[in-house]
Amino acid sequence: MADLDVVVVGAGFTGIYAVHALRSAGLTVRAFEAGEGIGGTWFWNCYPGARCDVESKDYSYAFSPELEQEWSWSERYPAQPEILRYLHHVADKFGLWPDLQLNTRVTACAWDADTSTWRVTTEPGATVTARFVVMGVGNLSQLHVPDLPGLDTFEGPWYHTSRWPKEGVDFSGQRVGLIGTGSTGIQIAPEIAAVAGHLYVFQRTANFAVPNRNRPWQDAEERAFKESYRDYRQEARQSILGVPVNGTGKAALETPADEREQVYRERWKAGGGMPFLGAFTDVLFVREANDTVADFMRDRIRETVADPEVAELLCPTGFPVGAKRLCQSDDYYAMFNSGHVTLVDIRSAPLESAYPGGLKTAADSYELDAIVFATGFDAITGPLFAIDIRGAGGVTLREAWAHGPRTYLGVAAAGFPNMFIVTGPGSPGVFSNMVLSIEQHVEWIRDCVAYLTSHGYGAVEATTAAQDEWMELVTGIAYATVFPLADSWYIGANIPGKPRVFTSYLGGVASYRERCDAVAAAGYEGFTLAPAR
Ligand SMILES: Cc1cc2nc3c(=O)[nH]c(=O)nc-3n(C[C@H](O)[C@H](O)[C@H](O)COP(=O)(O)OP(=O)(O)OC[C@H]3O[C@@H](n4cnc5c(N)ncnc54)[C@H](O)[C@@H]3O)c2cc1C
Numbered sequence: 308m309a310d311l312d313v314v315v316v317g318a319g320f321t322g323i324y325a326v327h328a329l330r331s332a333g334l335t336v337r338a339f340e341a342g343e344g345i346g347g348t349w350f351w352n353c354y355p356g357a358r359c360d361v362e363s364k365d366y367s368y369a370f371s372p373e374l375e376q377e378w379s380w381s382e383r384y385p386a387q388p389e390i391l392r393y394l395h396h397v398a399d400k401f402g403l404w405p406d407l408q409l410n411t412r413v414t415a416c417a418w419d420a421d422t423s424t425w426r427v428t429t430e431p432g433a434t435v436t437a438r439f440v441v442m443g444v445g446n447l448s449q450l451h452v453p454d455l456p457g458l459d460t461f462e463g464p465w466y467h468t469s470r471w472p473k474e475g476v477d478f479s480g481q482r483v484g485l486i487g488t489g490s491t492g493i494q495i496a497p498e499i500a501a502v503a504g505h506l507y508v509f510q511r512t513a514n515f516a517v518p519n520r521n522r523p524w525q526d527a528e529e530r531a532f533k534e535s536y537r538d539y540r541q542e543a544r545q546s547i548l549g550v551p552v553n554g555t556g557k558a559a560l561e562t563p564a565d566e567r568e569q570v571y572r573e574r575w576k577a578g579g580g581m582p583f584l585g586a587f588t589d590v591l592f593v594r595e596a597n598d599t600v601a602d603f604m605r606d607r608i609r610e611t612v613a614d615p616e617v618a619e620l621l622c623p624t625g626f627p628v629g630a631k632r633l634c635q636s637d638d639y640y641a642m643f644n645s646g647h648v649t650l651v652d653i654r655s656a657p658l659e660s661a662y663p664g665g666l667k668t669a670a671d672s673y674e675l676d677a678i679v680f681a682t683g684f685d686a687i688t689g690p691l692f693a694i695d696i697r698g699a700g701g702v703t704l705r706e707a708w709a710h711g712p713r714t715y716l717g718v719a720a721a722g723f724p725n726m727f728i729v730t731g732p733g734s735p736g737v738f739s740n741m742v743l744s745i746e747q748h749v750e751w752i753r754d755c756v757a758y759l760t761s762h763g764y765g766a767v768e769a770t771t772a773a774q775d776e777w778m779e780l781v782t783g784i785a786y787a788t789v790f791p792l793a794d795s796w797y798i799g800a801n802i803p804g805k806p807r808v809f810t811s812y813l814g815g816v817a818s819y820r821e822r823c824d825a826v827a828a829a830g831y832e833g834f835t836l837a838p839a840r
Pocket residue numbers: 316317318319320321322339340341342346347348349350352357358359360361366411412413414443444445446447448491690693694729730739740741742745
């Protein structure tokens with residue numbers, strides 16, 4: 308008999324809710340978390356400026372009406388410490404701590420077909436067996452530091468934003484080099500610039516950033532959304548991105564230019580990325596329609612940045628808006644008007660190496676006191692591959708996914724019975740409000756385990772045929788959109804040697820939920836169910 312019904316790997320939004328949901332279904336469960344605290348993304352990413360870019364009223368659990376009524380978010384886009392406090396509150400409220408085991412990294416998971424259990428090995432060494440494993444390892448938890456020659460010779464400190472020292476870093480008066488201009492780089496840059504003697508922003512690719520117009524919630528606003536929270540949550544479930552977006556319902560290319568411009572101006576003024584992407588029906592599907600947004604945004608950059616050369620360098624080109632994660636900042640572009648911020652173009656003169664005193668590009672050297680890497684993650688598959696996962700016949704997940712990840716519904720993989728993945732490849736995951744997706748996945752997994760248990764089944768495994776059909780659907784939808792048209796972390800392009808495949812389900816969270824529910828209602832169609840031993 309297995310030690311536990313379910314092992315959950317990770318204690319972020321996923322692990323925390325999985326423990327609650329599975330335990331409430333009468334299952335024995337333990338979450339193993341490598342970090343010394345819960346919170347996942349919001350535990351690790353404690354760099355200055357870290358905040359969510361989905362509004363707090365959406366980026367929060369919906370499973371408990373009591374929780375959503377009693378918790379008050381201070382801001383529209385809360386910063387990392389507040390989100391972490393919220394997750395602690397959830398763990399306290401639902402008494403989850405006894406089943407959240409910190410400082411414990413899962414290093415291996417091996418399927419034992421004779422007993423239909425997973426043998427889970429952890430660091431510092433204990434092994435447990437469980438009927439099921441739930442991978443709540445996150446898509447953005449395996450950090451990526453580029454291989455920069457000479458970094459070990461650099462005499463100052465260097466930091467990765469996702470392993471930021473908990474005690475903070477004082478950059479007062481220092482010369483700081485920032486590498487990476489994605490969502491995180493754009494969030495942290497103005498914070499460093501506010502105190503540093505000089506900030507050098509090393510930019511390989513300019514990214515689109517919309518203002519977020521962050522502000523405290525007014526009491527009346529909070530009262531209003533809390534009064535209609537149940538309906539609002541339902542609307543979110545019926546949406547594409549997991550957030551109700553008030554689109555115009557029109558195609559950009561069929562809208563007169565002045566009317567279109569007016570819509571973009573209103574959304575720019577209101578702030579937020581999703582309203583922009585959802586303004587017109589064709590923006591994410593037709594490149595020319597997307598260009599209308601891109602042109603509008605480039606004009607705003609030129610309007611904000613005083614030096615025309617710097618402005619041109621900051622204007623993204625060559626990929627559609629949204630195909631790389633759309634960044635949000637109220638201060639990033641204006642920051643380049645300060646005399647002590649320099650944009651260094653490492654597209655035309657690549658970064659070559661670090662040396663004891665700083666960084667060297669093909670064109671110049673930069674004397675620095677500290678270096679900050681905002682270079683992101685080995686996304687989506689990275690955290691899964693970091694575990695030695697061996698399924699049926701001892702085949703590793705790495706081998707099974709050598710040419711790119713393959714799943715059925717994003718939650719299960721053929722050859723890996725009784726293993727569930729939350730917001731994995733093949734799910735809407737990173738293209739949605741992730742908290743909403745996490746809850747939906749976890750509840751589906753909970754119901755699946757309950758069904759198996761009550762019907763006398765011991766194992767569930769996706770069939771290869773169902774997986775192939777699902778991946779064909781995922782790919783078909785993706786390539787009808789503009790998303791694969793960028794070298795992004797979504798397709799693995801930020802990691803040398805990683806297969807470039809686009810594996811997120813872009814059909815929207817509503818149709819995804821419908822399909823998952825239909826699969827369950829049909830007795831887990833596309834899965835093989837084996838009797839309990
Ligand atoms: C800076 C930043 C901002 C973001 N903003 C948003 C946003 O605004 N909206 C949005 O929808 N999403 C956002 N995201 C995505 C965010 O990751 C998810 O919203 C969500 O927090 C994921 O929760 P999770 O529990 O699935 O994964 P994570 O929060 O990544 O947690 C996974 C946990 O698993 C642990 N783990 C991994 N491997 C192992 C192992 N082998 N053994 C033990 N533990 C392990 C990790 O230590 C980590 O704590 C953001 C991500 C980042 C990095």
